[in-house]
Amino acid sequence: MSTDRHATRRSKLLSLIRRNAASALLITNPRNVTYLTGFTGEDTYLLIGPQQLQLFSDSRFETQLRDECPDIPAEIRTARTLMPDFLANLLPKFNLKSIGIESTSMVASVRDLLAEKLKPVEIVSQPGLVEELRMIKDADEILELRAAIHQAERGFELMRSLLITDQTERQASHDLEHGMRRFGALRAAFEPIIAVGDRAALPHYRAGLRTFQEAGFALVDWGAVSGKGYHSDLTRILVTSKLPPKLHQIYGVVLKAQLAGIAAIRPGARCQDVDAAARKVIEEAGYAKYFGHGLGHGIGLDIHEGPRFSPISGDELKPGMTVTVEPGIYLPGIGGVRIEDDILVTRDGHEVLSSLPKEAPFAAG
């Protein structure tokens, strides 16, 4: 872990805190704690402000904190004190008039307890500041995303090489996850979607008990989590016997839409325009109503983060953002096609980070 890197992130957050005239912040979202400190454990909060830098954790993580972020002081509670009470006891010594909280991750009961016990200190909702910084990836993060993509791609190739057609979706999903771990992933980025036949028309199906031979193809949507916690996210179509002609035709439309979306990615582009560039291709082919989700999303310490590609997105692309581009067409009762890659916004355009072929559906089994 580069502690320099984390110190740089913390000083950027302090600028953001000042610009927003915000108070010292109590960081409770565990991804945000990882981002600012390098600590990868759980149940650990960070107080950060112009004159404040303090972790609050418990005895389970003493060794890990020493390894991962030796430069940040940590208060350690024992099992006899609950975290909210621990905070209520220790926060007064910082003499703050108000404390900002991440209200989109702190549960209401903890906020209530802090508000009551810390009176007259004001507890102020200040969500989203670290998430704003996290949209722009630094060099370390881009390396981690490349690793997560590599792990996902190698795992997919291994699953494909192991595939027999009387396997169920779930068995293949387990092979896929095991394959990604073999190549260094900590775990799957999410429970893989492996959807055989008409199940491919359900964008949020996972993997069930259908076998590959019940239809000749499957949609596979999967990703890996790298050693430091970064997420990749990919989708391909896998054909074990034959893709129905209708879906074969649709494949060409989706691919054209995806390439159009990717081509629109550059610094300064509005995310709704990137979405529109891909959506237009699908609309012109007559499938507008069969593409019901946004074109993509940021990836990083979370599998879904900013920016968002959708018709109503207000985001704008900047160098260092990493995003998915994943148009799809879903025909109820027949199946669906989605093609998804991971893309880095560069200073003068973009770089497609993922590399699995997509000119045609994958053959397997």
Next chain:
Amino acid sequence: MSTDRHATRRSKLLSLIRRNAASALLITNPRNVTYLTGFTGEDTYLLIGPQQLQLFSDSRFETQLRDECPDIPAEIRTARTLMPDFLANLLPKFNLKSIGIESTSMVASVRDLLAEKLKPVEIVSQPGLVEELRMIKDADEILELRAAIHQAERGFELMRSLLITDQTERQASHDLEHGMRRFGALRAAFEPIIAVGDRAALPHYRAGLRTFQEAGFALVDWGAVSGKGYHSDLTRILVTSKLPPKLHQIYGVVLKAQLAGIAAIRPGARCQDVDAAARKVIEEAGYAKYFGHGLGHGIGLDIHEGPRFSPISGDELKPGMTVTVEPGIYLPGIGGVRIEDDILVTRDGHEVLSSLPKEAPFAAG
């Protein structure tokens, strides 16, 4: 899914709501939604009261809701409305004076938005009601827990049979997870702990890059999630060459403590007394200060739930509770021993649900 079973759970909750003079409850903890409805997806809330029964979900889950809980009406939002706004729009039609929320799972920002938009309806914190019911398992749940234990045990045997001593802890952990899935688990109940050598002295170590041959033994703490989402939790010591004599001696103490704890389990027993029965054995052997955690916890839809075994627990055992008993002794720099089984409280005593041998450490590799 037995919808009768879920209806029974809902009517028990209504009795509890009445007894606590509570309002209609908005259930937001996803495990609690599963418990009351059988729905296993995400991002779906349940309003339940004497005259209210309503799910709030989104279009991703329409099919799944129809499959898993066809008897409960569901309001479906589209991707254009966020859940908090959706709730704020729909809840007024129930004409409630107050709405109870699960404040230990609802984040502060959602509670703020509901409180603001639903005025003058009062938003009242009423946490823990469903968790209280969930402590007592019904017949369906006990079957699921038996399945989760079986999956964990078969997965462990498979991992052990695959083990070679130049494997890392992490590779063995991946084999273990893959093994449990092979026998029907949805996933591991938590990232398995496989701690070689002196790492076994860290109760919350996970699995790293140490190989088995760097020491002759490992502590393995793992569990499976069954098809309907129930968690098992087991610990054994695995010896690939030799257990240091000191730990061999400690093994006998921990086993005696575990058997004493299990022997104390019966309806009406106080959880602090069960903890004390095991702790006394460890204290008398002179290792009191090396057993720093509680004796065990409930298992079910969560890996940690009520009741708790600890010196300060106020819980009391009742038939139908399912708990772990897991004393341990941890010697810094040397290693640790923990032995953990899953136990059902029966009408007249208890039944040990797990069955892996424990008279001596497991031989492997």
